[in-house]
Amino acid sequence: MEIKFYSLVGAFAENKDIAKDIRVTKIIPSLENGEEVTLDFDKVKSATQSFVHALISDVIRKNGIKTLDTIYFKNCNDTIKKIIEIVIEYMQDHS
């Protein structure tokens, strides 16, 4: 499954309600079906740490860090890459 964020959140990804919805209705079911998930941040210029945390932290917490082998982050600019890295490191410390 490929999820394109720009059409869902615009250029600034900050809405945690949308992040949760994407996690619950798209990411988790796809992973449960054994699919790989691609999170495409094309045209998204920035995101908050809270948005990324709401998007993926629960997936890592519940499935373990190995779940990252099946999640791909596509078209991320440097800011978004760094925020994703912060959240993922954080989850590895606490999962």
Place this chain on the structure above:
Amino acid sequence: MKIHLSNSVWIGNIDPFIHSFDTSNDKILEITSHKKWVSVHPVVLCMITGLGLFIRRNQAELNFKKMEATSKHYFERMGLFKILGIDSGIKITSHESAGRFIPLQLITNSQNLDDFIREMIPMLHLNPEQAEPIKYIISELVRNVFEHASSSDGAIVCAQYYKKSNTIRIGVVDTGVGIKYTLERFYHPKDDFHALTLALTPGITGTTTKIGGTEANAGAGLFFIKSLAKMSRDFFMIYSGKAMYKLLKNPKNKQIKLISDPLKDHFSSETNLPFWKGTVVAIDLCLNNILNFNKLLDLIRKVYREGRKQQNKIKYKKPQFI
């Protein structure tokens, strides 16, 4: 209750303004102001709005004494009288500059916030790099209100860009349950100031005792925001209950190091202020000093990791060998 808008109130000198706030009678709110000139941080407008709305909601009396100061037009332009339903009688002439400000707004839900963030940057006429931390701050602070404050009026937001100092000043206020109440369930802070320091520590959130938070809250938002102020060598202030924590300006010749423990920062505090039911947050960002947002994220990542390690050490009990 009585509150007086004095001649000049900014984060640096906000303490006497707050001390003068009289909370003794919540059946009436009397607002008075300096007769000649009133010049205030946007957070002050948010606080007055919060108090006014609180009074209206409780069907108490709001007595806003007519402003005489020549700067009274600013308060009209920022929407203070409109939001409180007061006819100020002040006319704004059409040739007056539109300015670079965000008038008082009540943000009550996610959609409001999305719209607000989309519309606010053009109002401030900032370039995308300057806008990045501002969007970040507003989003995180307002979502804190949604998730933790249980505030009837949502978040009260206001901002102003000051060209001369190239600084943006932002206020976000709520009249909800306050930080101590939010943290009480899992952290049992001993007083309001302890609650503030917990809230500023990365990894601590009111939704769990687990360092690192839950699927919805990482406990990092306020730490990120305080770090932004520190990197811009400017003020950050948080006031809830009877306590205030104020991050002071970092001297220009001193190298900036982000620290996870707020008590190790250069700060001042108050622990016996008039009780504010809810939370007041103010930040100044000098845009001359803002680092590249990505560099800031690198620094935050480093300190965030170290801070979490320290927190985890505190959480794990060790055997006591005697």
